[in-house]
Amino acid sequence: ETGVTQTPRHLVMGMTNKKSLKCEQHLGHNAMYWYKQSAKKPLELMFVYNFKEQTENNSVPSRFSPECPNSSHLFLHLHTLQPEDSALYLCASSQPMDSALVGFGQGTRLTVV
Amino acid sequence: GQNIDQPTEMTATEGAIVQINCTYQTSGFNGLFWYQQHAGEAPTFLSYNVLDGLEEKGRFSSFLSRSKGYSYLLLKELQMKDSASYLCAVRDSNYQLIWGAGTKLIIKP
Numbered sequence: 322e323t324g325v326t327q328t329p330r331h332l333v334m335g336m337t338n339k340k341s342l343k344c345e346q347h348l349g350h351n352a353m354y355w356y357k358q359s360a361k362k363p364l365e366l367m368f369v370y371n372f373k374e375q376t377e378n379n380s381v382p383s384r385f386s387p388e389c390p391n392s393s394h395l396f397l398h399l400h401t402l403q404p405e406d407s408a409l410y411l412c413a414s415s416q417p418m419d420s421a422l423v424g425f426g427q428g429t430r431l432t433v434v
Numbered sequence: 435g436q437n438i439d440q441p442t443e444m445t446a447t448e449g450a451i452v453q454i455n456c457t458y459q460t461s462g463f464n465g466l467f468w469y470q471q472h473a474g475e476a477p478t479f480l481s482y483n484v485l486d487g488l489e490e491k492g493r494f495s496s497f498l499s500r501s502k503g504y505s506y507l508l509l510k511e512l513q514m515k516d517s518a519s520y521l522c523a524v525r526d527s528n529y530q531l532i533w534g535a536g537t538k539l540i541i542k543p
Contacts, residue, residue: 323476361442364521364533377530411476423531425476 324348327412327426334402335434342397342429344412350424352417353395355387358409358428370395371417402433436460438534440522445540446512454507454520454537462527468496468507469521471536477521481507509539517541 325346334340355367369377370389386398395412412426439457446452465484469477483489483498495508509516522534
């Protein structure tokens, strides 16, 4: 138990579907992150939220839409994805400016067919 | 550009010692981190180096040389449960983590 919970753990979706990934943290952190992890590639930072405000969007395509209703919850809304978007999507949290204390969720394994 | 290099895969024997290297080129430096990630699980924090030298924590040690842009993770008395990927990450001048692709460590009996 890492204190960061992601659902679902596995997701298979068609290119025309709309789905959402959910992340919840119980660590009292105020920064939350979405990462994409592809095989044999470095973790790619997608979005950063500090105190519910988006502070970073690393040129992520608009078919990925994040939502952060409060400091404990983070969503990633998905629509019209491409097969190359298949990857492990990791949520993480930390105190702002203190990435040494990043706690990761177990990830959602996404397959786009 | 910013870059973290580490070997893709390493194999070692149970009970032995293995050293996983990481070299980096980043915009500024505010610390280097090692994480362990078992297949299908979340990465977990192992170690943090911000000053040159060796940090020891049980069977695991991490070394840093800032002048050489180099770190290693040393695992002693290897156990089967140490089979995992080991991720090296550097915090840059903007306090963002730059990640390596990870080293998959395979432990054989």
